[in-house]
Amino acid sequence: MKSDNMSNLIKNGAIWGFIVLELIFFQVAGEFWSLSERAFMDLDNMLLLLKQSAPIGIIAVGMTVIMINGNIDLSVGAIYALCAIVMLDSMSWPFMESLGDWAIPLAWLFALLTGAVLGLINGVIVWKTGVDAFIVTLGSMLGYRGLVFMYNGENPTYHLNWTMVDIAEWDIFGVETPALVFLAVALIVWFVMTRTVHGRNAYAVGNNREAAVNAAIRVGPHMLINFVLIGFLAALSAVTFYSGSGSVNPNDGMLFELWAITAVVLGGTKLIGGAGSIVGTFGGVIAIQLLRKGLGHIGADTATVNLVIGLILIAVLFLDRQLNVKGKEELKV
Amino acid sequence: MTEQTPVLRLEGIVKTFPGVRALDGVSLTLLPGEVHALMGENGAGKSTLMKVLGGIYQPDEGQIIVDEQPVVMSGPLEAKAKGIVFIHQELSLATELSVAENIYLGELPRKRFGLVDWAQLEANTNKILKKLNVGFNAKTRVGSLSIANQQMVEIARALTVDAKAVIFDEPTASLTDAEKVVLFEVIADLQSQGVGIAYISHRMEEIFKITDRISVLRDGQYQGTVNAAETDEEGVTQMMIGRKLDLSRNESHHELGEVAIEVRGLSCGNLYHDVSFEVRRGEVVGFYGLVGAGRTEIAETLFGLRNPSAGTILMNGEEVTIQSPADAIARGISLVPEDRKGQGLVLGMNCRDNMTLPQVGDLTAGPFVSDGAEVAIFDQYRDKLDIRTPGWRQTVGNLSGGNQQKIVIGKWLSMHPNVLIVDEPTRGIDVGSKSEIHNLIRELAAQGYAVIVVSSEMPEVLHVSDRIVAMYMGRIIRTFTSEEVTEDNLIQAISGIEGGKVA
Numbered sequence: 001m002k003s004d005n006m007s008n009l010i011k012n013g014a015i016w017g018f019i020v021l022e023l024i025f026f027q028v029a030g031e032f033w034s035l036s037e038r039a040f041m042d043l044d045n046m047l048l049l050l051k052q053s054a055p056i057g058i059i060a061v062g063m064t065v066i067m068i069n070g071n072i073d074l075s076v077g078a079i080y081a082l083c084a085i086v087m088l089d090s091m092s093w094p095f096m097e098s099l100g101d102w103a104i105p106l107a108w109l110f111a112l113l114t115g116a117v118l119g120l121i122n123g124v125i126v127w128k129t130g131v132d133a134f135i136v137t138l139g140s141m142l143g144y145r146g147l148v149f150m151y152n153g154e155n156p157t158y159h160l161n162w163t164m165v166d167i168a169e170w171d172i173f174g175v176e177t178p179a180l181v182f183l184a185v186a187l188i189v190w191f192v193m194t195r196t197v198h199g200r201n202a203y204a205v206g207n208n209r210e211a212a213v214n215a216a217i218r219v220g221p222h223m224l225i226n227f228v229l230i231g232f233l234a235a236l237s238a239v240t241f242y243s244g245s246g247s248v249n250p251n252d253g254m255l256f257e258l259w260a261i262t263a264v265v266l267g268g269t270k271l272i273g274g275a276g277s278i279v280g281t282f283g284g285v286i287a288i289q290l291l292r293k294g295l296g297h298i299g300a301d302t303a304t305v306n307l308v309i310g311l312i313l314i315a316v317l318f319l320d321r322q323l324n325v326k327g328k329e330e331l332k333v
Numbered sequence: 334m335t336e337q338t339p340v341l342r343l344e345g346i347v348k349t350f351p352g353v354r355a356l357d358g359v360s361l362t363l364l365p366g367e368v369h370a371l372m373g374e375n376g377a378g379k380s381t382l383m384k385v386l387g388g389i390y391q392p393d394e395g396q397i398i399v400d401e402q403p404v405v406m407s408g409p410l411e412a413k414a415k416g417i418v419f420i421h422q423e424l425s426l427a428t429e430l431s432v433a434e435n436i437y438l439g440e441l442p443r444k445r446f447g448l449v450d451w452a453q454l455e456a457n458t459n460k461i462l463k464k465l466n467v468g469f470n471a472k473t474r475v476g477s478l479s480i481a482n483q484q485m486v487e488i489a490r491a492l493t494v495d496a497k498a499v500i501f502d503e504p505t506a507s508l509t510d511a512e513k514v515v516l517f518e519v520i521a522d523l524q525s526q527g528v529g530i531a532y533i534s535h536r537m538e539e540i541f542k543i544t545d546r547i548s549v550l551r552d553g554q555y556q557g558t559v560n561a562a563e564t565d566e567e568g569v570t571q572m573m574i575g576r577k578l579d580l581s582r583n584e585s586h587h588e589l590g591e592v593a594i595e596v597r598g599l600s601c602g603n604l605y606h607d608v609s610f611e612v613r614r615g616e617v618v619g620f621y622g623l624v625g626a627g628r629t630e631i632a633e634t635l636f637g638l639r640n641p642s643a644g645t646i647l648m649n650g651e652e653v654t655i656q657s658p659a660d661a662i663a664r665g666i667s668l669v670p671e672d673r674k675g676q677g678l679v680l681g682m683n684c685r686d687n688m689t690l691p692q693v694g695d696l697t698a699g700p701f702v703s704d705g706a707e708v709a710i711f712d713q714y715r716d717k718l719d720i721r722t723p724g725w726r727q728t729v730g731n732l733s734g735g736n737q738q739k740i741v742i743g744k745w746l747s748m749h750p751n752v753l754i755v756d757e758p759t760r761g762i763d764v765g766s767k768s769e770i771h772n773l774i775r776e777l778a779a780q781g782y783a784v785i786v787v788s789s790e791m792p793e794v795l796h797v798s799d800r801i802v803a804m805y806m807g808r809i810i811r812t813f814t815s816e817e818v819t820e821d822n823l824i825q826a827i828s829g830i831e832g833g834k835v836a
Contacts, residue, residue: 203429
């Protein structure tokens with residue numbers, strides 16, 4: 001029991017320890033190698049970091065729920081791009097233009113609805129066909145991305161509305177809208193996962209699906225709700241980001257699914273489901289963004305950043321495995 | 334007993350699977366306040382019947398009648414709504430969740446907005462746990478509990494709702510005697526509230542202690558229902574297997590050769606402690622004990638699947654370390670594993686390929702696998718073990734259990750081992766093939782193999798072993814020779830009672 005608590009503490013605390021380590025490292029290393037005069041651990045810099053981690057962070061929160069369920073969703077990047085297009089393009093529709101700034105909430109609504117519907121499609125297929133979520137969303141990833149290209153070919157879709165940009169850059173004490181949305185989403189979903197019946201059932205379904213079925217939890221509809229949730233969150237992520245930028249390329253959001261999964265796994269959620277936490281994912285998102293930003297701060301290029309993140313991911317999973325092995329009694333497989 | 338309305342009635346249930354008639358006209362009546370035992374051998378159709386009742390399978394014919402109303406069970410949800418609760422044999426628990434969440438899985442108490450009412454949940458759970466007299470509380474994580482305590486969590490589920498009927502599927506398989514007493518109290522309590530209880534178990538002594546009526550299934554067919562007071566173990570056994578239970582001991586002994594494998598003071602964490610024994614060539618040593626006594630784990634250690642934390646293994650007088658199954662095979666140790674289909678065979682492959690799997694790397698002609706050599710090996714052992722298959726191309730998954738087991742045994746014999754370990758050799762195998770496998774084990778010993786048989790079935794260990802090692806909670810309690818062993822002293826030994834001389 002005691003050692004159980006202890007190893008849980010190590011597991012849950014590991015990501016935060018890692019973040020502290022990163023902060024110290026980049027602060028110190030920055031003194032020697034940085035091209036800029038500014039310190040790494042600067043308040044503005046940290047707020048910017050939170051804002052930059054929002055797009056993937058919001059998706060990663062949804063991915064955590066999906067992965068606790070024992071599923072995976074590879075289509076989030078494509079949903080993200082498609083929702084961004086719907087939002088920006090709808091602003092140029094004649095009846096929307098006639099609405100003036102009232103078109104903005106309507107455009108958001110369209111985008112969020114699109115995301116929810118795309119998620120719903122994934123969920124229905126997973127539920128009704130029983131095909132593995134990996135395969136289903138691999139297919140829908142390709143399909144949804146196809147829709148993105150059908151919309152406007154290789155061309156970017158853009159619509160700049162200054163009111164919308166203002167909203168996107170609005171802030172409380174320097175915390176801008178995207179960061180606020182990310183924090184709010186994390187908080188709400190954390191609450192759902194820890195306090196509500198639906199959240200607790202999510203753990204049960206991922207941990208022992210047969211037990212969940214035997215306990216009369218309706219697994220199919222349960223998963224469906226979670227797929228709608230992640231579709232909605234992918235759309236929300238697109239809404240927060242593209243309200244500010246106003247232009248979307250058909251290739252945007254590619255590899256987002258993999259970054260989200262990386263963050264979730266770094267945060268301690270099991271790939272097989274049943275265990276994980278939103279708090280951990282939040283840590284994972286921050287850790288990745290810190291690494292990107294920090295390595296940039298000391299002058300590394302993108303390729304190096306990816307290499308380092310990849311290595312760290314493998315190292316973390318290896319450590320996690322070591323922590324989970326029950327000593328020598330373990331059956332070797 | 335006055336005329337009571339049965340809480341649950343099954344009438345002429347028929348369920349067929351491709352090629353098998355799993356249930357053939359089974360009827361069962363469960364009265365309020367009775368404990369009704371359902372008995373039958375492995376594969377007799379008990380679990381299929383429960384799945385039909387739980388709505389996981391739909392019956393092809395027949396009716397389920399709850400409170401005199403015919404119903405169609407669409408799934409566990411419906412069964413639960415009708416007041417039928419299942420206590421499953423395979424632990425149906427989510428190990429990452431707390432005890433309370435598991436007990437109320439699927440029906441967590443809610444406040445408004447779908448929030449979990451934690452206070453209520455904890456209070457309810459602790460009330461139930463107090464009744465069960467267990468040493469953990471509502472917040473304990475299930476994964477950190479022992480198997481026996483996990484089973485208690487499972488049992489606690491029976492007490493959460495106002496059940497009309499509770500179905501216990503082998504609830505005592507992993508419980509200690511003290512916990513069994515608590516379970517029986519729980520059952521008596523439910524009984525006094527007028528709940529009908531169906532109790533599935535293999536253990537005769539329990540059946541006669543707590544049940545009122547006994548229904549027996551054999552090969553999917555209903556064999557009849559008797560009052561427990563009017564029959565005895567012998568009578569029920571005859572109904573179950575259609576003949577008398579053979580508890581005869583092995584009497585022939587073969588000539589013993591030198592010690593093939595010796596184990597001194599072997600321990601592995603919490604799984605077993607200070608285990609010492611030796612097996613000679615030509616000898617069959619049976620390991621007998623309850624689930625979790627550490628028998629399979631010893632076998633797995635000898636086969637290199639676990640690292641021992643202390644102790645030594647000696648083969649032919651030399652100390653050896655076995656790091657992996659590859660090591661074990663190289664030293665002539667073979668393991669016929671417990672889970673034949675999961676660990677012993679590649680079900681989708683044909684007979685020949687399964688049999689030559691461990692040595693296919695050596696059976697080459699140039700860069701290619703040598704078909705001829707493989708078929709030659711298969712033919713040799715098919716004849717030797719009398720494996721009945723249309724040909725080597727047959728997919729192993731289509732063979733009967735007995736023939737599958739022979740393929741696994743043949744696979745290892747073709748590696749020419751010194752020590753053959755067989756774990757639960759006849760699990761899920763029909764009666765006829767059982768005795769064939771037993772004879773085969775005796776024959777192999779006669780040919781000079783050292784054989785270790787791990788088994789949970791008393792007739793089996795009695796039947797095949799020259800010596801029997803009785804284990805309890807990871808320790809060897811006593812080693813019997815086949816002359817001194819009796820049913821009684823063996824049961825005492827595996828319950829941890831050290832009678833007579835300790836080996």
